[in-house]
Amino acid sequence: MIEVKNVTKIFKTKNGELTAVDHVNLSIQKGEIFGIIGYSGAGKSTLIRLLNGLEKPTSGSVIVNGLEISSIKGKELRLARQKISMIFQHFNLLWSRTVAENIAFPLEIAGVPKEEREKRVHELIELVGLSGRADAYPSQLSGGQKQRVGIARALANNPEVLLCDEATSALDPETTDSILRLLSDINQRLGLTIVLITHEMHVIRKICHRVAVMEAGRVVEQGDVLEVFQNPQAEITKNFVMQVSDSRESKESIEHILKNYPSGKLVKLIFVGNTTERPIISYLIKEFQLDINILHGNISQTVNGSYGTLIVQLDGDSENVEKALEKLKSMNIKTEVITND
Numbered sequence: 508m509i510e511v512k513n514v515t516k517i518f519k520t521k522n523g524e525l526t527a528v529d530h531v532n533l534s535i536q537k538g539e540i541f542g543i544i545g546y547s548g549a550g551k552s553t554l555i556r557l558l559n560g561l562e563k564p565t566s567g568s569v570i571v572n573g574l575e576i577s578s579i580k581g582k583e584l585r586l587a588r589q590k591i592s593m594i595f596q597h598f599n600l601l602w603s604r605t606v607a608e609n610i611a612f613p614l615e616i617a618g619v620p621k622e623e624r625e626k627r628v629h630e631l632i633e634l635v636g637l638s639g640r641a642d643a644y645p646s647q648l649s650g651g652q653k654q655r656v657g658i659a660r661a662l663a664n665n666p667e668v669l670l671c672d673e674a675t676s677a678l679d680p681e682t683t684d685s686i687l688r689l690l691s692d693i694n695q696r697l698g699l700t701i702v703l704i705t706h707e708m709h710v711i712r713k714i715c716h717r718v719a720v721m722e723a724g725r726v727v728e729q730g731d732v733l734e735v736f737q738n739p740q741a742e743i744t745k746n747f748v749m750q751v752s753d754s755r756e757s758k759e760s761i762e763h764i765l766k767n768y769p770s771g772k773l774v775k776l777i778f779v780g781n782t783t784e785r786p787i788i789s790y791l792i793k794e795f796q797l798d799i800n801i802l803h804g805n806i807s808q809t810v811n812g813s814y815g816t817l818i819v820q821l822d823g824d825s826e827n828v829e830k831a832l833e834k835l836k837s838m839n840i841k842t843e844v845i846t847n848d
């Protein structure tokens with residue numbers, strides 16, 4: 508659906524050249540929600556603007572739905588852009604127009620006749636959950652409602668791709684969740700391909716299927732969200748994953764745990780997918796006659812399944828402790844022994 512091939516974008520500034528996007532390759536499938544995460548200045552906005560032709564690459568190419576966006580211009584680009592729409596952090600609504608008039612705006616530009624326009628606006632208002640607010644002005648709406656108008660407007664011309672530029676960064680956590688649920692729902696109902704940029708890992712965890720991590724213009728890691736959460740490679744990815752697990756906290760508490768549980772073995776178990784749903788601890792207790800203390804744990808959901816960690820103290824016959832560890836490995840549960848007694 509979207510192919511980014513060896514794309515570099517260099518800006519000429521008064522202090523010299525600045526490489527905002529550096530040899531990026533991405534392949535985004537039709538119907539997926541693809542997240543791009545990075546800290547401020549990583550090059551995310553530039554990359555997303557390359558996807559709809561608002562920026563041209565210095566080298567490389569961007570192909571969306573078979574069309575080479577990076578090389579077309581004028582009317583051809585304008586038409587292509589109707590199929591690649593965008594929502595923004597600060598909504599970019601027209602303040603003197605009502606909800607219905609904002610949503611109708613792209614339809615007017617596309618030359619859709621009045622009657623058809625009104626019908627479509629009505630459908631879109633229902634779709635994004637704004638029934639009854641058609642005649643309200645943006646200033647009368649909450650942040651979440653404003654973003655719903657932004658989403659309805661972006662969907663007006665039946666796009667194939669929706670680009671989201673920090674779409675929930677100005678919203679509180681609960682409103683963020685409701686907007687993420689709406690995006691996920693639209694993705695499933697309409698089969699719409701969504702590319703979002705964010706600096707918040709919980710946005711990636713909650714709705715993305717795959718993720719690319721950007722640092723200094725480069726994609727340093729990309730893959731299935733569950734795999735990246737389970738096994739982050741780059742240092743920056745590990746930091747992002749820490750945002751949504753409490754491993755930082757658990758690191759601090761490990762010393763305390765070691766002091767207080769000196770016998771047996773302290774083991775961190777890493778569960779993924781359906782292993783999180785099995786009664787493993789009770790099985791180990793029965794099978795290997797162990798005492799097991801659960802000291803710390805968390806489980807998180809991603810679109811592709813759940814993952815979690817558990818820090819346990821395994822106490823009992825040392826041979827049986829070893830057997831239990833072997834058993835865990837055979838059940839596809841990663842184990843890390845924190846210390847030996």
Ligand SMILES: Nc1ncnc2c1ncn2[C@@H]1O[C@H](COP(=O)(O)OP(=O)(O)OP(=O)(O)O)[C@@H](O)[C@H]1O
Nearest residue numbers: 518520525527545546547548549550551552553554
């Ligand atoms: N039009 C431009 N001219 C010059 N430099 C630019 C331009 N646009 C972006 N940059 C620079 O390119 C780099 C990447 O910026 P970009 O906005 O893409 O990053 P970002 O990851 O989206 O960060 P943020 O979330 O802060 O916008 C930054 O150093 C920025 O200053």
